[in-house]
Structures are given as structure tokens and as C-alpha cells.
Amino acid sequence: xxxxxxxxxxxxxxxxxxxxxxxxxxxxxxxxxxxxxxxxxxxxxxxxxxxxxxxxxxxxxxxxxxxxxxxxxxxxxxxxxxxxxxxxxxxxxxxxxxxxxxxxxxxxxxxxxxxxxxxxxxxxxxxxxxxxxxxxxxxxxxxxxxxxxxxxxxxxxxxxxxxxxxxxxxxxxxxxxxxxxxxxxxxxxxxxxxxxxxxxxxxxxxxxxxxxxxxxxxxxxxxxxxxxxxxxxxxxxxxxxxxxxxxxxxxxxxxxxxxxxxxxxxxxxxxxxxxx
Amino acid sequence: xxxxxxxxxxxxxxxxxxxxxxxxxxxxxxxxxxxxxxxxxxxxxxxxxxxxxxxxxxxxxxxxxxxxxxxxxxxxxxxxxxxxxxxxxxxxxxxxxxxxxxxxxxxxxxxxxxxxxxxxxxxxxxxxxxxxxxxxxxxxxxxxxxxxxxxxxxxxxxxxxxxxxxxxxxxxxxxxxxxxxxxxxxxxxxxxxxxxxxxxxxxxxxxxxxxxxxxxxxxxxxxxxxxxxxxxxxxxxxxxxxxxxxxxxxxxxxxxxxxxxxxxxxxxxxxxxxxxxxxxxx
Amino acid sequence: xxxxxxxxxxxxxxxxxxxxxxxxxxxxxxxxxxxxxxxxxxxxxxxxxxxxxxxxxxxxxxxxxxxxxxxxxxxxxxxxxxxxxxxxxxxxxxxxxxxxxxxxxxxxxxxxxxxxxxxxxxxxxxxxxxxxxxxxxxxxxxxxxxxxxxxxxxxxxxxxxxxxxxxxxxxxxxxxxxxxxxxxxxxxxxxxxxxxxxxxxxxxxxxxxxxxxxxxxxxxxxxxxxxxxxxxxxxxxxxxxxxxxxxxxx
Numbered sequence: 001x002x003x004x005x006x007x008x009x010x011x012x013x014x015x016x017x018x019x020x021x022x023x024x025x026x027x028x029x030x031x032x033x034x035x036x037x038x039x040x041x042x043x044x045x046x047x048x049x050x051x052x053x054x055x056x057x058x059x060x061x062x063x064x065x066x067x068x069x070x071x072x073x074x075x076x077x078x079x080x081x082x083x084x085x086x087x088x089x090x091x092x093x094x095x096x097x098x099x100x101x102x103x104x105x106x107x108x109x110x111x112x113x114x115x116x117x118x119x120x121x122x123x124x125x126x127x128x129x130x131x132x133x134x135x136x137x138x139x140x141x142x143x144x145x146x147x148x149x150x151x152x153x154x155x156x157x158x159x160x161x162x163x164x165x166x167x168x169x170x171x172x173x174x175x176x177x178x179x180x181x182x183x184x185x186x187x188x189x190x191x192x193x194x195x196x197x198x199x200x201x202x203x204x205x206x207x208x209x210x211x212x213x214x215x216x217x218x219x220x221x222x223x224x225x226x227x228x229x230x231x232x233x234x235x236x237x238x239x240x241x242x243x244x245x246x247x248x249x250x251x252x253x254x255x256x257x258x259x260x261x262x263x264x265x266x267x268x269x270x271x272x273x274x275x276x
Numbered sequence: 277x278x279x280x281x282x283x284x285x286x287x288x289x290x291x292x293x294x295x296x297x298x299x300x301x302x303x304x305x306x307x308x309x310x311x312x313x314x315x316x317x318x319x320x321x322x323x324x325x326x327x328x329x330x331x332x333x334x335x336x337x338x339x340x341x342x343x344x345x346x347x348x349x350x351x352x353x354x355x356x357x358x359x360x361x362x363x364x365x366x367x368x369x370x371x372x373x374x375x376x377x378x379x380x381x382x383x384x385x386x387x388x389x390x391x392x393x394x395x396x397x398x399x400x401x402x403x404x405x406x407x408x409x410x411x412x413x414x415x416x417x418x419x420x421x422x423x424x425x426x427x428x429x430x431x432x433x434x435x436x437x438x439x440x441x442x443x444x445x446x447x448x449x450x451x452x453x454x455x456x457x458x459x460x461x462x463x464x465x466x467x468x469x470x471x472x473x474x475x476x477x478x479x480x481x482x483x484x485x486x487x488x489x490x491x492x493x494x495x496x497x498x499x500x501x502x503x504x505x506x507x508x509x510x511x512x513x514x515x516x517x518x519x520x521x522x523x524x525x526x527x528x529x530x531x532x533x534x535x536x537x538x539x540x541x542x543x544x545x546x547x548x549x550x551x552x553x554x555x556x557x558x
Numbered sequence: 559x560x561x562x563x564x565x566x567x568x569x570x571x572x573x574x575x576x577x578x579x580x581x582x583x584x585x586x587x588x589x590x591x592x593x594x595x596x597x598x599x600x601x602x603x604x605x606x607x608x609x610x611x612x613x614x615x616x617x618x619x620x621x622x623x624x625x626x627x628x629x630x631x632x633x634x635x636x637x638x639x640x641x642x643x644x645x646x647x648x649x650x651x652x653x654x655x656x657x658x659x660x661x662x663x664x665x666x667x668x669x670x671x672x673x674x675x676x677x678x679x680x681x682x683x684x685x686x687x688x689x690x691x692x693x694x695x696x697x698x699x700x701x702x703x704x705x706x707x708x709x710x711x712x713x714x715x716x717x718x719x720x721x722x723x724x725x726x727x728x729x730x731x732x733x734x735x736x737x738x739x740x741x742x743x744x745x746x747x748x749x750x751x752x753x754x755x756x757x758x759x760x761x762x763x764x765x766x767x768x769x770x771x772x773x774x775x776x777x778x779x780x781x782x783x784x785x786x787x788x789x790x791x792x793x794x795x796x797x798x799x800x801x802x803x804x805x806x807x808x
Binding site for chain 1: 414
Binding site: 177178180181182183184185186187188190191194195196199200202203275 | 610612636637638639640641642643644646648649650651652653654655659663664665666667668669671674675719723729
């Protein structure tokens with residue numbers, strides 16, 4: 001009897017059972033319908049896309065090649081590159097300092113006060129993070145005028161939100177054992193953080209900091225678009241004047257800088273991994 | 277007490293003293309190293325502050341603290357009347373983000389396949405190619421990508437979708453490639469053992485293992501893409517960004533604040549949706 | 559006079575949750591090596607954590623050398639905690655720090671914030687740490703990172719860290735249940751020797767009844783938050799054990 005019952009269930013096997021299948025398929029259909037509706041609503045000429053891809057290649061080959069290398073080796077431009085790096089450095093550093101506090105206060109397990117500090121820190125992190133760096137840059141430019149100061153501030157806010165959330169998540173994921181041990185030994189909150197939390201998150205924090213620096217540098221290359229300093233302004237000018245070979249050269253210089261910074265970061269990460 | 281035990285005790289004391297010296301010494305060296313590092317950081321900060329902030333800022337034009345606060349205060353008002361007209365652009369922004377993410381995922385498939393060391397078809401060529409794609413995609417800001425695509429396909433949402441797609445490829449492909457490199461090799465062998473071809477191995481052995489992780493990454497990127505698509509109006513890709521700049525150019529600061537609130541609402545909606553999507557995936 | 563007096567101790571984690579301890583009372587004397595046994599979920603860990611208030615008791619009193627622990631405000635609580643050493647089941651070492659720093663972390667209650675930040679412990683502390691490391695047999699591992707050690711070695715670091723505090727009581731939370739039987743016996747032996755030598759009474763949570771009978775002079779049997787047995791080890795027998803562990807059979 002047991003055997004026939006088993007066969008009966010086997011025959012009834014389906015990939016999905018009733019309620020799940022309805023919800024699952026329903027969700028997929030809804031997503032697909034939304035995407036189709038989007039294509040229609042945004043009036044995207046689907047039939048022209050293959051043609052466009054071909055043209056893209058043509059445009060790249062004819063107008064963006066060869067890059068105007070002399071332009072990016074020019075002294076003035078290199079000055080702007082250095083300024084961009086400085087802006088990214090300051091923005092990332094200030095943002096990271098702020099985000100360490102935000103991360104600590106905004107982590108549910110280590111926050112000094114769950115009722116007051118935690119929600120406030122979370123709110124600030126979310127606010128800093130939700131607003132795109134370009135919007136921060138625009139806001140600061142319209143308040144403070146053109147220059148690198150608004151750029152640095154925009155990057156600071158952006159980095160604080162960006163890293164703050166990641167830091168808080170790292171702190172929430174730690175092993176609470178050492179924290180408990182430090183508390184049991186009579187350590188205060190600060191000491192518990194220095195000995196119980198920090199060694200556990202150090203590697204992750206370094207990784208996140210390096211990542212934040214990468215992101216800050218990329219953002220620093222474009223905040224100049226809205227007048228917040230750095231090489232973005234150069235880029236914008238080259239784009240507006242349709243100096244495509246210069247644009248190509250500038251993009252090349254950005255990629256080169258990013259690659260250099262990635263090599264340095266990999267080295268730094270490795271050093272921190274092996275620290276005691 | 278034997279002389280031997282006494283000698284051992286003396287040796288212990290001597291060892292302790294020597295070891296303590298060593299410990300203190302290494303700590304001192306470590307402190308020097310750390311303080312040198314901090315000094316370098318500080319010098320760089322001072323130099324950068326000098327160049328970027330003190331020299332570059334037009335302090336007179338900025339005026340006193342009061343006038344700065346007054347300028348900032350203009351953003352505190354909210355133009356509530358603007359909200360009904362924001363619904364349409366908000367939906368457009370969301371659509372650009374969704375389609376951009378989708379297209380990005382499509383481009384990611386070859387990038388992740390080529391970029392995973394264990395399944396890349398021809399290592400000397402395809403692997404560096406995929407890595408180059410990822411680096412290019414990640415190192416160029418979405419604004420720059422959008423400018424490029426505006427030049428190619430003209431103003432409009434399509435340029436924004438392309439920009440978001442290309443910008444998303446780097447992160448999704450990198451994470452997916454890492455996930456593929458970390459898979460358990462057992463199922464791959466199992467599918468090979470029953471005579472599966474390369475495509476079947478990918479579909480039945482690799483994809484199921486990395487799918488939850490990859491979907492998580494895609495949802496994460498989608499959330500970021502909402503933020504990105506909201507500003508692509510700056511270069512003419514439509515959506516909320518366009519309204520934002522129109523308000524800014526007419527100096528309607530209350531309207532700017534209204535648009536920012538709309539963007540925040542959209543992002544919040546994105547976070548809620550991604551929370552449920554993530555739950556459904558895992 | 560007992561050094562630790564626990565009266566009618568009650569504890570629960572959330573106000574609506576189940577009561578973990580349901581009025582436990584006992585006393586620890588100055589030369590005791592006290593075992594708390596009982597099935598898992600009986601409240602052993604909670605009981606031990608109430609004593610240095612890693613878990614806040616909801617009712618009852620704990621007197622440690624005459625001071626009521628349950629009412630101490632923040633700063634005094636930290637001063638109390640540095641008098642109570644604790645050894646943990648999962649060692650709770652700081653894995654990425656050196657053995658030396660782990661042992662020195664036992665002195666945090668005596669160290670200022672600035673010194674903590676720069677890990678600038680006084681020479682006397684370092685020498686004491688070296689002495690303890692020598693005593694637990696780790697003199698060759700001073701500079702290693704804690705995660706490079708084996709389980710038994712890690713628990714030895716834990717012992718050194720607890721003794722570094724110069725404690726007047728040691729709380730042992732299942733100190734051997736993450737170790738294999740042979741190492742367990744060694745570690746228990748080491749704790750006992752050190753405790754006797756430094757004159758520190760111990761209160762030990764232990765799952766392994768045989769180890770408890772072998773090393774401890776007094777035993778409390780806990781079952782579902784209620785004390786079932788309290789007396790010298792000699793009075794414990796199989797019938798009483800069966801009663802204490804009755805729930806676990808189910």
C-alpha cells in the first residue's frame with residue numbers, strides 16, 4: 001500500500017505547488033508586463049537598436065580614435081588631475097571619518113543608545129546616501145558658489161552615506177564573543193570598541209575605505225560638470241565642443257588613474273590582512 | 277629547594293625581562309610607524325585643503341556665514357504644488373532604471389562567463405578582455421557614459437538606458453564572476469558524467485549555484501540605478517533629473533527641494549521592493 | 559563568610575519571554591571550586607552571566623564580598639567586573655590580535671582610554687602577562703596571532719587573560735565543551751592549579767558531569783531554571799543525576 005501511495009505522489013509531482021506557483025508566475029508576469037510597458041511608454045525604437053550598435057562602433061572608431069594624448073600630457077591638465085585627486089582624497093577622508101561614527105552609532109549591536117542615537121544615525125546615513133553625488137554637488141554649488149569647496153563637501157556627504165551603511169553592516173555582523181569578554185573584563189564602551197570590535201572589522205573597513213576612495217575618485221571626475229572643481233570641467237568643455245579625440249584621451253587618463261589606484265589598493269588590502 | 281629549581285627560576289625572570297623588552301620595543305616601533313603614517317596623511321590633508329579649499333574658494337563672493345545660511349535656507353521650503361506633475365517623470369526614471377538594469381544583465385552574461393577563471397573559454401584572450409570590460413564600465417562615471425551615448429543615439433531615455441546598462445556591467449559581472457569562481461565543482465562533474473555538454477553544464481551545474489547570489493547583486497545594482505537614472509536628466513536623458521534642472525535654472529529652490537523629496541520617495545520605494553525581492557530570492 | 563551570595567535570582571531576556579531563572583539561591587565560599595551542572599537550556603549560562611551582569615537579572619540579589627551587584631551603576635559595575643575573571647566556551651579571543659594583546663586585554667579595566675588606543679600598557683602589565691603565558695605553557699607563542707593557535711592553546715590564552723585581571727572570583731562558562739576530552743581534562747587541571755595557586759574561587763558551568771565530579775568540590779544541579787541539588791560533590795549520586803537530567807531524556 002505504501003508503494004502505491006508513493007507512486008501517487010510521484011505522479012502528482014509539479015515543478016511548483018499551487019500557491020507558490022501563482023505568486024511566482026504572477027510576479028514574473030507583472031515584471032515582464034512592466035518592462036514591456038516601459039519600452040512602449042519611453043518610445044524606445046527597438047527596431048533601430050541593432051543599427052545603433054553598429055553605428056556606435058563606427059563612431060568610436062572614426063571619431064574617438066586616435067585619442068589626443070598630447071592634450072592629457074599638458075601641464076595645465078595634469079594640474080587639474082592632481083586637484084581632482086586631492087578633492088577625492090579630502091572628500092573620501094572626511095567622509096570616512098564621519099562614516100566611522102555613523103557606522104558605530106548606526107549599528108544595532110554597538111550603538112551607545114538604541115532608542116535615540118541609533119535611529120538618528122540611521123536617518124543621517126540614509127539621507128546622505130540616497131542623494132546622488134551630483135545632486136549634492138549642485139546643491140553646494142548653488143549655496144557656496146563655484147570652486148572645489150562644494151566639490152569636497154559633496155564628496156564628503158556622499159562618502160559618509162556610502163561607507164556609513166557598509167560600516168554599520170560590518171559592525172552588525174561581528175562575533176559578539178570578544179565584545180562580551182571585554183565587557184566582562186571591565187572595559188568601557190570605547191575600550192570595548194577598540195579591542196572587541198575594531199580588530200574584527202579592520203580588514204573589512206580597509207576594503208570598504210578603498211572602495212569608497214575608488215567611488216569618490218570617479219565622482220570627483222564629474223562633479224566639475226556643475227562647477228564643483230576638478231577635471232570634470234575639462235571633460236564637459238571637451239564634450240560640448242565635440243572634441244571627441246580629447247574626450248577619448250581624458251577618459252583614457254581616468255581609466256589609467258583608476259587602474260593605478262586599484263593596484264595600490266590591492267597592495268594596501270594585503271598589508272592590512274596580515275597585520276596583528 | 278634544589279639549586280636546579282633556583283637556576284630555572286632565575287632563568288625565567290631573565291627571560292621575562294628580555295621578552296618584555298622585546299614586546300615594548302616592537303610596540304614602540306609600531307607606534308612610530310603608525311604616527312609616521314598619520315603624519316603623512318595629515319600633511320597631505322593640509323596641502324590638499326590649502327590647494328582645493330583655501331586658495332580656490334572665492335571667499336568674498338561667498339560672503340558671510342549669514343548669507344551662506346540664507347542661501348541654504350532657500351532650499352528649506354517645499355513647493356508642494358509641483359508634486360502632481362512629478363508622477364510622470366518619476367515613473368519614467370523608474371523605467372529607465374529597470375530597463376537599464378535588464379540590458380546591463382544581458383551584457384553581463386558574456387562578461388561574467390569570460391571573466392571567471394574556471395570557465396573562461398580561452399584564458400589568454402577572453403579573461404583580460406572581460407576584465408577590461410569590467411574596469412572600463414566601473415571606472416567611467418554614468419554621466420560620462422550618458423554623454424557618450426547622447427552623442428551616438430541622441431537625446432532621450434535610450435541614452436540613459438544604455439548609460440545605466442554599461443555602468444552596471446562592471447559590478448554585476450565582477451561579483452558574478454567571483455561567485456562562479458567559488459562554486460562547488462561536484463555538480464559540474466556530475467553533469468559531465470551524465471554526458472552533458474558545455475551549455476548544459478552551465479545551465480544545470482553553474483547557474484543554480486550562483487543564481488541567488490547573482491540575483492542579490494542585480495537587485496542591489498537596480499537600487500543604485502534608480503539613484504543614477506534620477507540624475508541623468510542632466511545630460512538630457514529625461515525623468516526626474518530633467519525637472520530638477522528646470523527648477524534649478526529658474527531658481528525655484530522650493531521646487532528643487534520638491535524634486536529631491538520625490539527622488540527620495542522613489543528610492544525608498546525601490547528599497548521596499550528590493551527588500552521583498554531579496555526575500556523572494558533567498 | 560561566603561564571598562558570593564545569590565538570593566532568589568530571577569531572569570528573563572524579554573519582558574514577555576519565558577523566565578530562564580526561577581528564583582535560584584546559593585553561596586560560594588572563598589576556597590570553592592563550584593560546579594553548576596544541568597541539561598542544556600537549564601539556565602546555566604544565564605546564571606553565570608547574571609553574576610557580572612552581562613545579563614540583567616529581573617529580581618533577587620547578588621552579594622559579592624558584601625556589595626550588592628544588582629544595583630551598581632555603570633562605573634562601579636566596571637570596577638566590579640575587573641574583579642571577576644571570566645573564561646568562555648568559545649574562548650572569545652580577539653582573533654586578529656596577538657596572544658600578548660589578548661592577554662593584556664584583561665587589564666582594560668585598569669587602563670585609560672588613550673593607553674587603550676595606542677595599546678600602550680605599562681611594563682609591569684607586560685611582565686605579568688609574560689609570567690602568566692609562561693605558566694600556561696605558551697611562552698613560545700607570545701607574538702602569534704590568536705587564530706593561529708589550536709583550541710586548547712586558545713583556552714590557555716583565555717585563562718591567562720582572566721588571571722591578568724587579578725580576579726577575586728572566576729566565572730567559567732563551559733570552559734571545555736569546545737575541546738576534545740583529553741585536552742578538556744588538561745585545561746580543567748590547569749584552571750584548578752592556577753585557581754588554587756592564586757587563591758581564586760571558581761564558579762564553573764559544566765556540561766560534562768564526570769569532569770565536574772573530578773575537579774569540583776561543590777555542585778549545583780539546575781533544571782529549567784530551578785535548583786534541584788546543592789551540596790558537596792560527595793553527596794551527588796546517580797539517582798540525583800538522573801533526576802536533574804530527566805528532561806533531557808525526553
